[in-house]
Amino acid sequence: xxxxxxxxxxxxxxxxxxxxxxxxxxxxxxxxxxxxxxxxxxxxxxxxxxxxxxxxxxxxxxxxxxxxxxxxxxxxxxxxxxxxxxxxxxxxxxxxxxxxxxxxxxxxxxxxxxxxxxxxxxxxxxxxxxxxxxxxxxxxxxxxxxxxxxxxxxxxxxxxxxxxxxxxxxxxxxxxxxxxxxxxxxxxxxxxxxxxxxxxxxxxxxxxxxxxxxxxxxxxxxxxxxxxxxxxxxxxxxxxxxxxxxxxxxxxxx
Amino acid sequence: xxxxxxxxxxxxxxxxxxxxxxxxxxxxxxxxxxxxxxxxxxxxxxxxxxxxxxxxxxxxxxxxxxxxxxxxxxxxxxxxxxxxxxxxxxxxxxxxxxxxxxxxxxxxxxxxxxxxxxxxxxxxxxxxxxxxxxxxxxxxxxxxxxxxxxxxxxxxxxxxxxxxxxxxxxxxxxxxxxxxxxxxx
Numbered sequence: 001x002x003x004x005x006x007x008x009x010x011x012x013x014x015x016x017x018x019x020x021x022x023x024x025x026x027x028x029x030x031x032x033x034x035x036x037x038x039x040x041x042x043x044x045x046x047x048x049x050x051x052x053x054x055x056x057x058x059x060x061x062x063x064x065x066x067x068x069x070x071x072x073x074x075x076x077x078x079x080x081x082x083x084x085x086x087x088x089x090x091x092x093x094x095x096x097x098x099x100x101x102x103x104x105x106x107x108x109x110x111x112x113x114x115x116x117x118x119x120x121x122x123x124x125x126x127x128x129x130x131x132x133x134x135x136x137x138x139x140x141x142x143x144x145x146x147x148x149x150x151x152x153x154x155x156x157x158x159x160x161x162x163x164x165x166x167x168x169x170x171x172x173x174x175x176x177x178x179x180x181x182x183x184x185x186x187x188x189x190x191x192x193x194x195x196x197x198x199x200x201x202x203x204x205x206x207x208x209x210x211x212x213x214x215x216x217x218x219x220x221x222x223x224x225x226x227x228x229x230x231x232x233x234x235x236x237x238x239x240x241x242x243x244x245x246x247x248x249x250x251x252x253x254x
Numbered sequence: 255x256x257x258x259x260x261x262x263x264x265x266x267x268x269x270x271x272x273x274x275x276x277x278x279x280x281x282x283x284x285x286x287x288x289x290x291x292x293x294x295x296x297x298x299x300x301x302x303x304x305x306x307x308x309x310x311x312x313x314x315x316x317x318x319x320x321x322x323x324x325x326x327x328x329x330x331x332x333x334x335x336x337x338x339x340x341x342x343x344x345x346x347x348x349x350x351x352x353x354x355x356x357x358x359x360x361x362x363x364x365x366x367x368x369x370x371x372x373x374x375x376x377x378x379x380x381x382x383x384x385x386x387x388x389x390x391x392x393x394x395x396x397x398x399x400x401x402x403x404x405x406x407x408x409x410x411x412x413x414x415x416x417x418x419x420x421x422x423x424x425x426x427x428x429x430x431x432x433x434x435x436x437x438x439x
Contacts, residue, residue, distance in 0.1 A: 011414055015388070017395050046417055050389045053370045059278035063292045067274065067299045071266050072258075095264050180275065 006036055014043040051127050052218075055135030058178075103158070121181070121233075122215040122222040128179045128188075129199045129220060129235040138190050138197055139175030149176045153187045161187045161202040162228055162253060171198070171246045191246065196238035200250060202230050209233045214240055227251030262306045269314040270302050276315060276391050277322045283386045284326045286375055290333075298325040316397040323383065323401055373420050381416030388413055 006029050012018050013026050030037045132138045141152040146163040154160040156178055165173040174190045174197075181201065191198040201209065208231050211224040221240045225232045225247045232251050234243045277298060281291035298321045309317050374382060387393045387401060398409045 008410070008414070011417065012395070012410060015395070015413075042421065043417065046421055047389055049370055050374075050385070050420070054374055054390065055371065056275075056390045057279045057282040057288075057291070059274045059295070060288070060292065063278060063295060064274060066296065067271070068267075070296070070299060071271070071303060072263050092264075095268065099268060185272075 003033060003036060006033070007039070010036055010039050011043050014040055014047070052130045053134055055131055055137065057135075058137070058140070061140075121210045123217050124181060125199070125201055125209075125222055125233055125235045126217045126220045128181070129197075132177065132179075132188075132199070133197060138177065138199075140177040142175040144173045144175075146173065149173065149189070152176065153178070157185055157187055159187075159204050161189070161230055162250070163189060164250070164253075166191070166246060166249055169245070169249065170194075171249075189250075193236065193238045193242055193246070196236050196242075198234060198236040198238060198243065198246065200247070201233040201235070202250075205229050205231050207231065216240075223247055225251040228253045258303050262303060265306050265309070266299075266303050269309065269311070270299075270306065270318050273315050273318045277318055279390060280319055280322050280383070280386055281326055283374070283382060283390075284323070284379065285329070290329070294326045294329050295322060297329065298322040301325060315391075316393065316400050319387070319391070319393075320401045320403075370420065377416055377419055380412055381419060384409065384412040385416045385420070 006026060009018060009022065009026055013023060018026065030040060141149055143149050143152075144165055144167065146165055150160065150163040153163065153176055163173070163176070167173070171191045171193055174192050176190060177188050178185045179188050179201065180186070181203075184203075184207075187202045189200040189202060191200065203209070205226065208226075209224055211222065211233060214224075215222045220235055220237050221243060223234045223240060223243050225234075228251065230251070232247055234247045236243055274295070277295050278291055281294040281298070282288065285291045285294060298318070301321050301324075302318055305321075374385060377385065383402065384398065387398050393401065395406050395409050399406045402409060402412075404412075
């Protein structure tokens with residue numbers, strides 16, 4: 001293939017948008033052509049930098065609340081004085097059963113998928129951590145009080161992660177936020193360790209994080225632990241040896 | 255306002271609402287302002303509630319983002335008509351035409367923007383929305399074509415052009431170039 005014919009295909013290749021046969025042709029050309037290979041590298045590094053440095057803005061609570069109200073969310077429905085309407089109940093029960101089934105299918109599907117996307121999770125978590133740090137949006141709820149943080153998270157998730165402050169052990173709880181991992185909201189507990197920020201991603205065991213061993217990406221350490229029916233992943237630029245005790249305490253609940 | 259049925263509300267809650275962050279992020283990058291983004295998303299949610307019946311199961315994300323984008327273009331026509339006039343379909347040519355660039359865009363073109371997010375802010379609308387949908391919302395080309403209402407070929411050329419403009423930032427140049435420039439100056 002000629003370079004001028006290949007050039008417009010390099011970005012779609014980096015975006016994973018080429019059909020298999022074209023991908024093969026292009027891969028062969030890239031081995032032989034340093035100029036096109038450099039272009040590919042440029043495209044990829046730009047994407048990494050965009051995802052690491054450009055904040056993805058989360059909808060503010062005020063907006064979420066007003067939209068919920070607009071849609072007749074739980075609060076406004078509860079306050080309406082209408083007498084019980086059984087047809088509504090059946091609709092709701094049906095919707096609930098449907099969503100339980102959907103959740104189950106998603107859980108099962110994801111358990112399989114997670115194992116395949118093993119390596120990606122660490123870099124997604126690191127990117128989320130970096131983005132939150134740069135965008136100054138580490139916490140959506142800022143509190144060192146576990147009785148404030150835990151209900152805040154429970155209200156926004158379909159599970160309720162254990163939340164504890166470890167200030168006496170050198171890991172003060174700073175707050176929490178919600179991240180989207182693999183298209184699903186995940187609780188992130190935010191701790192401080194000396195001058196470092198530590199993000200701890202928590203989700204139920206059924207949705208294991210695909211991370212078999214500790215990894216280091218661009219100077220950020222990623223560790224995983226299991227315990228208390230949850231899966232825990234810590235991300236920080238603090239040393240691995242410093243993170244391990246925090247993760248152990250969280251996972252063992254001690 | 256016409257009454258919205260319960261099933262529409264439930265569907266909105268279960269299928270559309272999970273994409274509220276994506277909607278806000280898109281609106282935030284399009285309007286470049288937090289309050290304006292909230293207005294746009296609220297408007298989009300009203301529309302989504304009304305038309306949720308036309309939503310095919312599973313395609314909620316591009317569907318909702320299309321509505322957000324439409325709501326934005328209506329908002330911008332009402333509130334910032336100048337911006338839209340400066341950013342019409344021929345913006346692809348404008349982007350390379352010095353006279354047509356705003357000061358911020360010119361800064362990006364010269365590579366003066368300090369931060370990548372500033373550079374993205376300053377991109378003309380067409381390229382900004384393409385980059386946000388692809389790199390932050392991770393939409394496929396097909397979904398992007400749907401949201402932007404253009405053929406896939408146009409999606410590709412807008413992405414390529416947007417990325418080329420972002421790459422002009424000094425911090426994205428190879429390191430030895432930057433060092434040499436510093437020594438010379």
